Amino acid sequence: MIKKRIIFIGTIIMMGLFVILYRLADIQLIHTESFSKKGVNLVQESVSQRTQEVVIDDGRGRFTDRNGAPLRDQVEPSLVIFPFSKDIEWPVEQLTKIINISESKLNHLLANIKKPAVLSKKEGIHLTSEEIESINNLKIPGIFAIYKQSPIEESIAEHIIGITGENPELLRSKYPDRSDLSYKTQIGITGLEKAFDEFLLPDAETKLLYHVDGDGNPLFGINVKYMADANPFYPVTIETTIDKEIQAMSEDILSKHKIEKGGIVLLDIETNNVLAMVSKPDVNRAEDATLANHMIQPIFPGSIFKTVISAAAIEYGLDDATRQFDCSLNLHGENDGGQDDGMLNFERSFAKSCNYTFTTLAEELIKINDSVIEDTAEKLGLVGPVGWNGKVFHYDNFKQFPNEKLGKIWGANEDKQIKRAVHQTAIGQKDVKVTPMAVANMMATVARGGERKKVRVVENILYKNGTNMYSFTSNSIDGEHISPFTAKSMQKLLRLVVTDPEGTGRRFQSLEVEVSGKSGTAQTGKKTEQGASLYNKWFAGFFPSNQPKYALVVVEMDTTSEESGTNASFYDIVNELANRDL
Structure with missing residues (x-):
């Protein structure tokens, strides 16, 4: 019995010694340059200690x-x-x-x-x-x-x-x-x-x-x-493609107008390059929520989406200048006393952002072609991905914006047969979500006469000695696009938003440079602690109107409509760029 115990204990001791010896061998001989899952180089670590x-x-x-x-x-x-x-x-x-x-x-x-x-x-x-x-x-x-x-x-x-x-x-x-x-x-x-x-x-x-x-x-x-x-x-x-001075100016303006959540996207219309992109809140490494770039995340666009409905209406000949819409009715065609704009034609409906006009047009468009809304959104470069992607060396689908999320129009195909779902979709609510970068891309597409391009933020990869490793030269997109006539008509509508005495962008009439654009207020379904509803407040457009150079989007998210700094920020950025170019 004693002999068996001695043998058992001896075996345990030998096994323990074997484990220790193996561990020492693993550290000193086997995995000296790649130890543990972290791949620690023990030789380098021992040297660094000295x-x-x-x-x-x-x-x-x-x-x-x-x-x-x-x-x-x-x-x-x-x-x-x-x-x-x-x-x-x-x-x-x-x-x-x-x-x-x-x-x-x-x-x-x-x-x-x-x-x-x-x-x-x-x-x-x-x-x-x-x-x-x-x-x-x-x-x-x-x-x-x-x-x-x-x-x-x-x-x-x-x-x-x-x-x-x-x-x-x-x-x-x-x-x-x-x-x-x-x-x-x-x-x-x-x-x-x-x-x-x-x-x-x-x-x-x-x-x-x-x-x-x-x-x-x-x-x-x-x-x-x-x-x-x-x-x-x-x-x-x-x-x-960023311009450091413009980027810094844009960041300062958003801070000045106390936009705590939201941001801006500024594109060069000719190249579709990003000149500035700001997302709020600022990056805080201790808070994962701040790492998200809201400019490439889908959010409710509100009346910005009426740009799509308008373009589709023009493409399908529903933009009769003599037709009048009763803008005293709400989006569902009901007289609830909330609207008092009276009878408006198509153009002034766009300038004043009349909901009833665009819900009516959306119904008519879907009867003609039930995929017309999403097809037109794609032609305008609004649905994505809109960021540069393509083949780069061994990457078949390299993305300059790897965290870009796709927007969407419909939650379910069946919604196209439900009137109230169509109405909500027509004014950029229900399931419609698009990224601010995509909205900027849509404005640039219209300003270029309908030519679609991918949004680019990097132009070259340069070697240390200054020679070129790779250039992101082409960012054109093949496929269908809106007609030049539609693009020209949309340019006039976007300009009317500012020039109309009652247009939603009339504030920008006082700028030295002519601006074209569209406002938007989207319900988010959220409320403050005090019970006030929160909205996404937008203004998106391009300037100068006669020779477009910049496409700009400003959005403030989760704000009360009275507190929004969207228009003030848009105004100041345009003004700064106008002074810079003069």
């Missing part, structure tokens, strides 16, 4: 606006001081003279650092290229003047650019062949960071480093190593 370093450039690609201005990171002149410099003698006076700070201040700084210190504008160090050269010519051990990659002072276009984050498991699943990537490598989570992630991945970091012992003292003398990637092609630059 290393102090300053990363000059993390190697990830960067973003610029259409003029080459940085949108996220910039190269900033900086002074790097390693801790061991406080224990050796060097010409302190010469350095302080160059950087224009007192010797006592520098000595105080040196006395307190335990890790490499990076000093730049934030710390009052403003270095010129000549001063950088002078500092490095002093050849002081542990002190370097460099150009360091750093975030720009004020964040801009955050919803377009997107965010990055660490996700080791996702990294390994997306890029199984990139064993050279550290598990700490940042990957794109939203926006362009997500769309272009494979192009943006770092090839190697550029850094200054030196090795230390357990007490932080230099391990191999005081030589600091400069490690840089010699690859002339990476990191790449994503050249966006």
Whole structure:
């Protein structure tokens, strides 16, 4: 019995030792460069424990606006001081003279650092290229003047650019062949960071480093190593279509008018490029809800959708100029006392946004062709995806807006046979949801005479040496489109919204530039804590009316109609752009 117990205990001990030995072998011999699900490189980690370093450039690609201005990171002149410099003698006076700070201040700084210190504008160090050269010519051990990659002072276009984050498991699943990537490598989570992630991945970091012992003292003398990637092609630059100045101006205007939820989309009509796109609320990494770009999420359009019904009516010859509609009736043709516009023709019905006119026309259109509404919406570029997509290298369907959601017109095909469902659809309610970017695209399509294009926010991917990796040259869309006659008629209707003395856009008559557009107020089905109904408030259009250059959409979501800053924001953006172009 005792012998059996000894054998049993011995077996357990041997098995335990075997597990420990296997674990040691796994750590030291088998998976030293890819340990655990995170793919931790144990060799690199052991070295990093004995290393102090300053990363000059993390190697990830960067973003610029259409003029080459940085949108996220910039190269900033900086002074790097390693801790061991406080224990050796060097010409302190010469350095302080160059950087224009007192010797006592520098000595105080040196006395307190335990890790490499990076000093730049934030710390009052403003270095010129000549001063950088002078500092490095002093050849002081542990002190370097460099150009360091750093975030720009004020964040801009955050919803377009997107965010990055660490996700080791996702990294390994997306890029199984990139064993050279550290598990700490940042990957794109939203926006362009997500769309272009494979192009943006770092090839190697550029850094200054030196090795230390357990007490932080230099391990191999005081030589600091400069490690840089010699690859002339990476990191790449994503050249966006954004205009940084216009983007910043648009963001400021929305903040000025206290639009807390909503945003703007501004397109160049000729190219269909995004010049500015703002989504509110601002990005807050601690709150997932703020990461959504509302400009590519479907929401109720309200009377903006009457643009589609009008275009369909013109295409099918239902725009009789002599016909009168009783706009004292509600959308269902009932006299509930809520309307008092009297008899209006088709054009003035559009200018004053008479519901009854467009519910009547929608009924008549569906009797002619029950798919006419969705077909016309597609011809106008309103249903998507409307963002650029196509073949790029090994991607068969690369998307510049990977988080873009599709809009829809009908909840069920049977609704086309239900009068009240048709009525609600005709005025952009019921199940109609479209993205603000798609509405901007519709306005640009009308302004171009009916030519449809995909919305583009990136024009080129550039190698590090400035040569071109890829250009997103074509963004035209094949297929049916509205006729030039329909487009011209719609341009007149959209202009009448502003010029009519009772038009819903008459506020914009005082602008120096002529504006054409359409307003919209959509019920959301939500209420405030006090019980007040919440609406989506829109204004969408293009300008100058006679030679369209810009298509602009402004929407404020979940607001009470009295508090909306939509029209004020639209007005100010148009005014700023007009002054810029004059």
